[in-house]
Amino acid sequence: MSRIGRQPIAVPSGVTATIANGVFSVKGPRGELSVPYNQALNISNDNGQILVTRPSDRQEHRALHGLTRTLVANAVKGVSDGYTINLELRGVGYRARLAGRNLELTIGFSHPVVIEPPAGVTFTVPEPTRIDVSGIDKQLVGQVAANVRKVRKPDAYHGKGVRFVGEQISLKAGKAGATGGKGKK
Template identity: 55%
Template structure:
């Protein structure tokens, strides 16, 4: 049995869980998330906790058991606390700013790059070089942060570009002169 899948998910006081067949809807102080789970798993609410069980011992059911439990747990955490991903910009003259809801990046191209956030995602910038992507859907926050990072990935020679906070970039030696 999946060690992750069999753990119950505690539901905080301000969060309500509605289960309608395979549709799981979770409402909390930050918003509402909904997801349709595959038929191989079943979801039940017992004593203020959500339990994800698999219907049989087939291979697809075993594969999806822990995944579905983690997805539901992320939904509960998202509507109660929210998620955020931090990025940092390194490079001389590189900076970011928020205009309205959009993120505007000046990162060495001949033009500023504008990124529109998907619904439910917010951008914030600290000190012109620290970008914060926040929202209630963990998957959407991660995808949006990856899209921002993809605009100018950190390069291995000088380390310039956009990186996740705490990310280690493997550096390469540059050219060496003839001796």
């Protein structure tokens, strides 16, 4: 049996879950999410715990078991706590600011880059070199954060650009590293 799929999901107080017609819906203090799932699987909600079970050990059921449980758990956590991904800007003169709901990045181009958040995602800029992407849908928050990072990926030689907080960038040696730091004789 799937180790992830068989784990029960605890439903926090203030969160209500409904299961109908192949759609798992959850409503909480931060909002409401719906997760479609394969109807071959069975999702049950009893005594504040959600269980996902599969009908057989066939390959397709085993593959869907852990996936469905994880998607349901992400929805429950999203409507109760939400998700936040932190980004940082590295580079001289690189900064971010909010213009209404939009994020305006000054990151070495001749013009500022403006990013408009989709519905359900918010940007906050606690410092000019830090960006927080927040929302209730884990997949959407991650995709928006990846799109912000894609505007100016970290440079392989200096490490300048937009990166996730704590992300390690392995820097290349450059011209001097090719000869071990010594010039030609």
